[in-house]
Amino acid sequence: MADSPFVIAGRTFTSRLIIGTGKYSSHAIMARAHEASGADMVTVAVRRVNISDRSRESLLDYIDTDKMFILPNTAGCYTADEAIRTARLGREAGLSNWVKLEVIGDERTLFPDNEALIEATQVLAREGFVVLPYTNDDPIACRKLQDAGAAAVMPLGAPIGSGLGIQNPNNMRIIREFARVPVIIDAGVGTASDAAIAMELGADGVLMNTAIAGAEDPVAMATAMKHAVLAGRLAYLSGRIPRKMYASASSPIEGMVGR
């Protein structure tokens, strides 16, 4: 069962693992984690330059943009207008017209405001952006985002940074069944098994930040995640056995001594 390539908006990625650049204790550790993960796309945020403190290192000094595709996000935006403005700035900062679109509805949960998200997706898709919206595990919201022109849908497994894993696996399976664009499970992954489960549910990719950056050993966790995504994808393609309520023996009954 050879795998099909991982393609979003006509661009092929070699890794189905997408990771973030936030929350690392240093840029150097971030760079090593990126290398270990095998990812070829990373997310970044769009923020004001620190005018008074010019000594801080630039994030881009630690990312090889020839090998790594940069996906700007609209993190921290609570309205469609804010997200649209940030997306446009992200495009202008130089590297592509792709955007991980976030319109947040609540500060504690960081759950998306789907209504505003769908509106912003429509506007940005019309302006030629490749929109990857961060949404929740609602198959209807995912369908509406797809109809609005999203190039992929990115349902959250659990709240950002929570490490709870995939909270609603059946919905994820349904989202994958309905969707005609790639499905990337974004947010909530805590450890390697969560990433494997995401891929076993049929996700085309997984996006994570905190699970790696916040681990005690981010480089080791990045390696684990790389293997988990590969293992989960392969398991998905292999046609797993069904779940049964009772046992079905693995060893033959005939030929038992003493019977």
Next chain:
Amino acid sequence: MVDSADSRTFRFYLAGPFDSVPAKPETKKVQITLNGEPFEIQRPLSVVALLEQLDIDARRVAVEHNLTIIKRHRFPEVMVRDGDQVEIVNFVGGG
């Protein structure tokens, strides 16, 4: 000795009806809002000159001038003047 009324009339006559306020030299500093904070520059500057003054690499930022995003090739021509609102953003770590 010319009294003040005469001297005003005299200046008005010489200067013409549209020059009643004599031009003063540009000593007033230029106050702008930069990344949400008040900021002062010595005189109106182009975006490229402002970035140079701030030691910011123009290739790694996006600039918004009075809520309009300025394309990089226009940095030398767009002027930042008194009362303008400028936002300079770049990429930072994020998820």
